[in-house]
Amino acid sequence: MAILVLGGAGYIGSHTVYELIGSGADVVVADNLETGHREAVHPQARFYQGDIRSRDFLDRLFQQEAIDAVIHFAANSLVGESMMNPLKYYDNNLCGTKVLLEAMVAHNVRKIVFSSTAATYGEPVNIPILETDPAHPTNTYGETKLAMERMFHWVGKAHGLRYVSLRYFNACGAHKSGKIGEMHQPETHLIPIILQVPLGKRKSVSIYGEDYDTRDGTCVRDYIHVTDLAQAHILAVEYLNRGGESDIFNLGNGVGFTVKEVIECARKVTGHPIPAISAPRRAGDPAQLVASSEKAKNILGWNPQYDDLETIIASAWNFHRKR
């Protein structure tokens, strides 16, 4: 039977499809291509273009393919945009997941691995953040992802569905082949924005806020390589296949870098001066997000391979230069 990857043309989805196919899995990808890229879909995956808000589309898909488990990336995921257009996030993220769950229950598909986020925590009460810490999102994006997790919880209880929710910290880097990587339109994520300067696409990078309560006043984030995230999805499917209970896992490196430190590291990797200018805070940004991923390591057997920021940025730089 196949694994259905929803949002498999997107950044983390496409990397997960590469790892799944590398592990010998049969993979079906569905994506509405609103933010995904057709060329990022692995050539060995069967591709369906469509939207998870369409029950007809999902019914056809589940009738045509024998699906054993779903990996769900199909959502909007920009913190800034979610603050300016919250209803877009409620519509796609929550309504889309509602239709998906109805279709899964109707077609007797009972395992789902879900792309969640550190943004569910809001301002953390502890660093590093544990899965048991309170979740009070400071932006609409995190709020909708938390509500999606709760939807899995209650639907799971009612219909015997089991889920694994993976709360990623800051996904970054690119596939070692340089064939796929991070390419949002427009780009808002820190590392690809920084790399646009040495690529000649922008003159400088703006630092959103230098007055946070952190070691240099800029926001601290936990940067985790996309291939390590992709591997965690495979481990999560295996966990559900061996009867694992529904659960939530953080995925990060456990080390935080400030915005200024990330820029400095990119200067080292690219050999470019990368000018940075001060800008106001961005709405919805918590000061610090750093993960404890001990639970994923202990229970899923996750073992991230990329533990240093320089290697991560170098992989992103390799992808962007090839393009």
Ligand SMILES: O=c1ccn([C@@H]2O[C@H](COP(=O)(O)OP(=O)(O)O[C@H]3O[C@H](CO)[C@H](O)[C@H](O)[C@H]3O)[C@@H](O)[C@H]2O)c(=O)[nH]1
């Ligand atoms: O031009 C920029 C872009 C970003 N930043 C700063 O860099 C940090 C990282 O910003 P990103 O936009 O790259 O990432 P976020 O931390 O906002 O969010 C990312 O990580 C979250 C979890 O931490 C969610 O998963 C979300 O989907 C994902 O976009 C933030 O402090 C942001 O303010 C800048 O200073 N300048």
